[in-house]
Amino acid sequence: MSGLLELDDVKVHFPVRRGLLFERTVGHVHAVDGVSLSVPAGRTYGLVGESGCGKTTLGRAVLRLTDLTSGRVLFDGTDLAALPAEEMRRARRRLQMVFQDPLGSLNPRQNIEAILTEGMAAHGLGGDRAARGARVAEILERVGLPASALGRYPHEFSGGQRQRIGIARALAVEPDLIICDEPVSALDVSIQAQVLNLLEELQDSLGLTYLVIAHDLAVVRHISDVIGVMYLGALVEEAPSDALYASPRHPYTRALMSAVPVPDPAVEDTRERILLRGDLPSPAAPPPGCRFHTRCPWRQPERCATERPELTELADGHRVACHYAAGIADGSIRPTADLAPHLLGPPTAGQEAARAAG
Ligand SMILES: Nc1ncnc2c1ncn2[C@@H]1O[C@H](COP(=O)(O)OP(=O)(O)OP(=O)(O)O)[C@@H](O)[C@H]1O
Ligand code: SF4
Ligand SMILES: [Mg+2]
Numbered sequence: 001m002s003g004l005l006e007l008d009d010v011k012v013h014f015p016v017r018r019g020l021l022f023e024r025t026v027g028h029v030h031a032v033d034g035v036s037l038s039v040p041a042g043r044t045y046g047l048v049g050e051s052g053c054g055k056t057t058l059g060r061a062v063l064r065l066t067d068l069t070s071g072r073v074l075f076d077g078t079d080l081a082a083l084p085a086e087e088m089r090r091a092r093r094r095l096q097m098v099f100q101d102p103l104g105s106l107n108p109r110q111n112i113e114a115i116l117t118e119g120m121a122a123h124g125l126g127g128d129r130a131a132r133g134a135r136v137a138e139i140l141e142r143v144g145l146p147a148s149a150l151g152r153y154p155h156e157f158s159g160g161q162r163q164r165i166g167i168a169r170a171l172a173v174e175p176d177l178i179i180c181d182e183p184v185s186a187l188d189v190s191i192q193a194q195v196l197n198l199l200e201e202l203q204d205s206l207g208l209t210y211l212v213i214a215h216d217l218a219v220v221r222h223i224s225d226v227i228g229v230m231y232l233g234a235l236v237e238e239a240p241s242d243a244l245y246a247s248p249r250h251p252y253t254r255a256l257m258s259a260v261p262v263p264d265p266a267v268e269d270t271r272e273r274i275l276l277r278g279d280l281p282s283p284a285a286p287p288p289g290c291r292f293h294t295r296c297p298w299r300q301p302e303r304c305a306t307e308r309p310e311l312t313e314l315a316d317g318h319r320v321a322c323h324y325a326a327g328i329a330d331g332s333i334r335p336t337a338d339l340a341p342h343l344l345g346p347p348t349a350g351q352e353a354a355r356a357a358g
Contacts, residue, residue, distance in 0.1 A: 002038065002040075002077075003037075003038035003039045003040045003041070004039060004040060004041040004075065004076055004176060004177060004209050005038070005039040005045075005062065005073070005074070005075055005177055005209065005211065006037075006038050006039075006072075006073075006074040006075075007035055007036055007037050007038075007058075007062070007071065007072075007073055007074075008036050008071055008072040008073075008074070009034050009035070009036055009070065009071040009072070010032055010034070010035045010036070010058065010061060010068060010070075010071035010072070010073060011030075011032055011033055011034055011035075011068065011069040011070045011071050012031050012032040012054070012057050012058070012061050012066055012067070012068060012069055013028040013029065013030055013031065013033075013069045014028060014029040014031055015027075015028055016028060016029060016284055027284055027285070028284065029282075029283050029284045030232070030233050030283045030284070030286050031054045031057040031233055031283055032054040032057050032058050032061060032233050033054070033232070033233035033234050033283075033286070034071070034233075034234055035054075035058060035071075035230075035233075035234060035235055036071075036235075036311075037228055037235065037238065039177070039209055039210075039211055039226075040209070040225075041176070041207070041209050042203070042207050042208070042209055043209060043210075043225045043226070044203065044209075044210040044211075044212055044223055044224045044225050044226075045210070045211050045212070045224065045225070045226050045227075045228065046212050046213075046214065046219075046220030046221075046223065046224030046226070046227040046228070046241065047211060047212070047213045047214075047220075047227075047228050047230060048213075048214055048215065048216070048217050048220055048227060048228070048229055048230065048256070049215065049229060049230030049231055050215060050231075050280055051215055052280065052283065053230045053231055053232060053233065053280075053283075054230060054232075054233040054283070055181070055213040055215075055230060056181055056213065058213075058230075059097065059179045059181050059211065059213055061073065062075075062080070062095065062179060062211070063092065063095055063097060063179065064080055064081070064088055068081055075091065075094070075095060075177070076094075076176070078091070090123070093119075093123045093125075093173045093174070093175065094175050094176045094177065095175060095176070095177050095178075095179070096170035096171075096173065096175040096177070096178045096179070097170070097178070097179045097180075097181060098163070098166050098167055098170050098178055098179070098180045098181065098183050099166060099181055099182075100181055100182035100183070100185055100186055101186055102154075102159065102162035102163045102165065102166045102186070103154055103155070103159075103162055105166060106154040106162065106165060106166065106169075107154075108153065108154055108155060109153075110153075110154075111150065111151055111152060111153050112140075112145075112149050112150050112151070112152055112153075112154075112165055112168075113133075113136060113150040113151065115154075115165065115169055116136045116139060116140075116165075116168055116169055116172045117132055117136060117172070119169065119172050119173040120132055120135070120136075120172050120173060123173050125172075125173060125174065126172075135172075136150065136172070137150075139168045139171050139172055140168060142168070142171065142202065142205075143164040143165075143167050143168045143171070143198060143202075144164060144198060145161060145164055145165070145168070149161075149165075158191075159186060159187050159188070159191065160187055160188075160191035160194060160195060163183060163184070163186075163187065163195050164195070164198065167183075167195075167198065167199070167202070171202070171206075175208070176208070176209060177208070177209040177210070177211065178208055178209075178210055178211075179210075179211045179213070180199065180210060180211070180212045180213065181213045182213055182214055182215070183195060183196075183199065183212065183214075184196060184214075184219060185214065185215065185216065185219070192219065196219070196222070196223050199212075199223060200223060210223070212224060217256055217257060217260055218260055220241075221241060221245060222241075224241045225240065225241060226238065226239065226240055226241065226317070227239065227240075227241050227244045229244075229250065229252065229253045229256065231252050231291055231292055232280070232281065232283055232286050232291040232292075233283055233286065233291075234291060234321070235311055235319075235321065236250045236252050236253065236291075236292065236311075236320070236321045236322070237249060237250040237252075237253045237311075237318075237319065237320050237321065238311065238317075238318075238319045239317060239318040239319070240317050240318070243315070243317070243318050244318075245257070247329070249314060249318065249320045249322070249325045249328070249329055250292075250320050250321065250322050250325065251274075251292065251296045251297060251298050251322065251328065252292050252295075252296070254272065254274055255274040255276050255297075258271065258272050258273045258274040259273075274297060276295045276297075277295055278294055278295045281294055287305075288305065288306065288308075289303070289304055289305040289306045289307055289308055290303075290304045290305070290307070290308060290309050290321075290322070290323070291308070292322075293305050297335040297336065298324060298328050298333055298334075298335050298336065299336055300323070300324055300333065300336075303323045304323065304324075307323065309321045309322050309323050312325075314326065314329075
């Protein structure tokens with residue numbers, strides 16, 4: 001199925017410049033480094049990964065808020081990068097973004113009515129003043145805010161309410177796709193579920209398509225149809241949400257998953273815990289070969305440090321970028337002793353003897 005949004009080998013490299021008088025480019029930050037993905041209409045794609053792996057840059061590149069270095073972004077069959085500025089401005093109505101920090105993304109001097117009608121007016125939507133007023137009232141109701149909110153200002157609302165205003169602002173221009181960048185990470189846990197539920201309700205009633213970005217797997221789990229896991233600018237695994245949780249195949253996904261506590265104490269005591277060694281490498285100097293090889297507990301002497309693995313389909317819709325994914329899954333490839341002693345269990349008698357001998 002072709003998606004409403006299709007990314008084809010998208011790269012965003014930021015130049016690193018040095019020098020006081022004469023600036024020169026001394027390298028590049030490989031923020032997004034070859035991402036291909038597809039989001040079907042009416043579905044949700046969850047994009048997860050650690051801070052700095054390139055999630056926001058990818059979202060901004062889709063909206064052309066950041067220039068692509070190479071690759072293509074197709075929206076409803078149209079290559080956005082090739083659109084002249086005016087056509088891109090019109091296309092932006094259909095592609096909206098909801099930000100992590102609702103207060104920072106709302107103009108503090110505009111009341112809610114002005115915030116919601118600004119985009120409508122810019123795109124010539126909503127008809128005359130009365131019709132626009134009725135439309136704004138309907139949107140407020142949809143996002144669960146009282147009509148009395150219209151004359152008030154962003155600082156008068158709680159974090160969760162402000163995020164509802166951010167969502168209402170996106171809805172006001174009748175978008176098809178909303179990129180939600182960490183939509184709940186600034187909110188209390190109790191409020192997070194309410195905002196995620198609201199996004200799901202709106203999707204059901206309006207047929208919206210979402211790209212939801214988060215650093216936390218738990219946030220995207222229930223809302224996503226498909227999840228992509230990003231590491232250092234590239235996807236390392238992509239699968240339908242249930243399949244990813246039932247059997248994560250990439251060592252990095254397994255490590256991320258093992259960091260999520262499980263409420264059931266019996267499961268919590270026995271579940272896999274993978275402690276990753278070393279820091280996240282800099283995207284200005286990504287490791288050669290498999291980007292994850294400097295921290296991978298299953299790293300093998302061949303290929304891992306030299307050959308970059310492609311995202312390859314292992315099962316229906318389950319794609320993994322690891323040379324040894326099949327062997328790791330069936331247990332024939334074991335964690336490497338020096339990288340993951342905690343995964344190997346207590347040493348055998350033979351290992352003890354070898355250690356004692358020197
Ligand atoms: N305008 C820019 N110029 C140079 N480097 C940038 C720019 N924007 C982002 N970066 C770098 O690109 C990399 C990816 O950043 P990005 O903000 O996309 O990550 P992220 O996954 O959204 O992280 P977070 O979870 O912290 O929001 C980081 O190393 C960041 O420092
Ligand atoms: S390719 Fe090698 S280093 Fe990369 S995830 Fe697979 S086993 Fe680990
Ligand atoms: Mg970000």
